[in-house]
Amino acid sequence: xxxxxxxxxxxxxxxxxxxxxxxxxxxxxxxxxxxxxxxxxxxxxxxxxxxxxxxxxxxxxxxxxxxxxxxxxxxxxxxxxxxxxxxxxxxxxxxxxxxxxxxxxxxxxxxxxxxxxxxxxxxxxxxxxxxxxxxxxxxxxxxxxxxxxxxxxxxxxxxxxxxxxxxxxxxxxxxxxxxxxxxxxxxxxxxxxxxxxxxxxxxxxxxxxxxxxxxxxxxxxxxxxxxxxxxxxxxxxxxxxxxxxxxxxxxxxxxxxxxxxxxxxxxxxxxxxxxxxxxxxxxxxxxxxxxxxxxxxxxxxxxxxxxxxxxxxxxxxxxxxxxxxxxxxxxxxxxxxxxxxxxxxxxxxxxxxxxxxxxxxxxxxxxxx
Amino acid sequence: xxxxxxxxxxxxxxxxxxxxxxxxxxxxxxxxxxxxxxxxxxxxxxxxxxxxxxxxxxxxxxxxxxxxxxxxxxxxxxxxxxxxxxxxxxxxxxxxxxxxxxxxxxxxxxxxxxxxxxxxxxxxxxxxxxxxxxxxxxxxxxxxxxxxxxxxxxxxxxxxxxxxxxxxxxxxxxxxxxxxxxxxxxxxxxxxxxxxxxxxxxxxxxxxxxxxxxxxxxxxxxxxxxxxxxxxxxxxx
Numbered sequence: 001x002x003x004x005x006x007x008x009x010x011x012x013x014x015x016x017x018x019x020x021x022x023x024x025x026x027x028x029x030x031x032x033x034x035x036x037x038x039x040x041x042x043x044x045x046x047x048x049x050x051x052x053x054x055x056x057x058x059x060x061x062x063x064x065x066x067x068x069x070x071x072x073x074x075x076x077x078x079x080x081x082x083x084x085x086x087x088x089x090x091x092x093x094x095x096x097x098x099x100x101x102x103x104x105x106x107x108x109x110x111x112x113x114x115x116x117x118x119x120x121x122x123x124x125x126x127x128x129x130x131x132x133x134x135x136x137x138x139x140x141x142x143x144x145x146x147x148x149x150x151x152x153x154x155x156x157x158x159x160x161x162x163x164x165x166x167x168x169x170x171x172x173x174x175x176x177x178x179x180x181x182x183x184x185x186x187x188x189x190x191x192x193x194x195x196x197x198x199x200x201x202x203x204x205x206x207x208x209x210x211x212x213x214x215x216x217x218x219x220x221x222x223x224x225x226x227x228x229x230x231x232x233x234x235x236x237x238x239x240x241x242x243x244x245x246x247x248x249x250x251x252x253x254x255x256x257x258x259x260x261x262x263x264x265x266x267x268x269x270x271x272x273x274x275x276x277x278x279x280x281x282x283x284x285x286x287x288x289x290x291x292x293x294x295x296x297x298x299x300x301x302x303x304x305x306x307x308x309x310x311x312x313x314x315x316x317x318x319x320x321x322x323x324x325x326x327x328x329x330x331x332x333x334x335x336x337x338x339x340x341x342x343x344x345x346x347x348x349x350x351x352x353x354x355x356x357x358x359x360x361x362x363x364x365x366x367x368x369x
Numbered sequence: 370x371x372x373x374x375x376x377x378x379x380x381x382x383x384x385x386x387x388x389x390x391x392x393x394x395x396x397x398x399x400x401x402x403x404x405x406x407x408x409x410x411x412x413x414x415x416x417x418x419x420x421x422x423x424x425x426x427x428x429x430x431x432x433x434x435x436x437x438x439x440x441x442x443x444x445x446x447x448x449x450x451x452x453x454x455x456x457x458x459x460x461x462x463x464x465x466x467x468x469x470x471x472x473x474x475x476x477x478x479x480x481x482x483x484x485x486x487x488x489x490x491x492x493x494x495x496x497x498x499x500x501x502x503x504x505x506x507x508x509x510x511x512x513x514x515x516x517x518x519x520x521x522x523x524x525x526x527x528x529x530x531x532x533x534x535x536x537x538x539x540x541x542x543x544x545x546x547x548x549x550x551x552x553x554x555x556x557x558x559x560x561x562x563x564x565x566x567x568x569x570x571x572x573x574x575x576x577x578x579x580x581x582x583x584x585x586x587x588x589x590x591x592x593x594x595x596x597x598x599x600x601x602x603x604x605x606x
Contacts, residue, residue: 003486004469011468101523279464282425283525284453285481286446358565366464367537
């Protein structure tokens, strides 16, 4: 039956190309949307995941680090280090800053970096963070590319000039990027006074995260303590909460487009070949065999469309990122697997109507000329 | 033994004033090696009779027996298997599948039985060679002449070794020379292979190969006479 399905499909090459194109488009759309979602999701959390922290301490009741400000007293560091289970506590400064560059408004998430401890350090593409001095800034490669900024250029942020001392990577937050200035500069720029934003806690050897977390909460009631994983998930939450429902709807639309394309082309091919199916019935093919034939035809077209869609997704993802830095895709094998399952579903649903039509074909009709 | 027995067969469509009786109380017996020609004007019900006898249509009343099996009592799921194993069909418009080569078209009934493709193709090749089409195995129907198409259609009809061949206007679309070749072919199938052949046609030339000629009109058998088979057949001499 499989070879017969292939013969039938390739007899109508234009129709086959339309079917494959429709499925490929549908698969491409689903893979790219989910690739973008995963890319953004990963990117939002990747910097936080790179920081050597066991626990994050933040002000009680704040949301994610990119959209709400956490304020904690700067004298908490010493008290935290006296808490059982805590080896080190480091103050962490970071907030989004909007400023004008080349006559347009841009946003950076600026981190105050202490070059002595290196806590919250960036991954460098050009230059080093260890020599970061006052009045200097390390910007993300995506920001540099988007705004045509190079090492040695000057950025004016909140009426202060910062010389670009290095380029980092892995800090693209889609709508903004990470930048790193000296810890003391950050404290002045953010006008924090005797406050800091977060504390990063490293545990003593053998200490339990849960016990230490509880110990901190018991001592400092105005704080909230997150494990590293919880903090990363919180950083990602903005993408998950905002984009996931949109992506779900777009995926659904793409799925329906795919079903419609395979369904319509398979159905019209079935109508055109109704007489041939009638002949096969008259010869002695049973309904089950003919239904298998139609299903195979839809399946083959679906699989080729899937392969083409997936094959196109990778170069389009790479080209897209070159064109727009926000076009960050992360196409995971797991996503390809479930999109494959979705394609199979597409095929099953699309084959249903032609299959019903075939089961109703009267073989006696083939004697009418 | 009669391969085909049609017993008091009737078929009607509609009810009341719109009721049409396509076949009325028809009985017929066909034995192995026999060629029956059913003739009659268009709309006389001869094709309806053929489709009922071929297990493609249910009668309103009466029965059809093929090799002793009452086919009118078979379910819709059982009938395809009967057609596949006991019956062969030759159509007026050949009805070959356009995407398949001549060899693949002939292999189709074997594939339907579940035979492996390679084995089915090998058997189809042998069958086509018998019909003088060894040089047309890989041709699509669009590349075959009318006579070649009908030979492929006939090869397909007998490849599963059926007991009865039903042929609907087998010479209608063919010129006289090719038509004669097809007649010879059907005659050989009946005489050499001892199959029953039931032909429905307007073509009076077919009387030459028929053992019996049945005149059909208004759904009924109007007359029956002997054909010219005995005088013309080359296969039994």
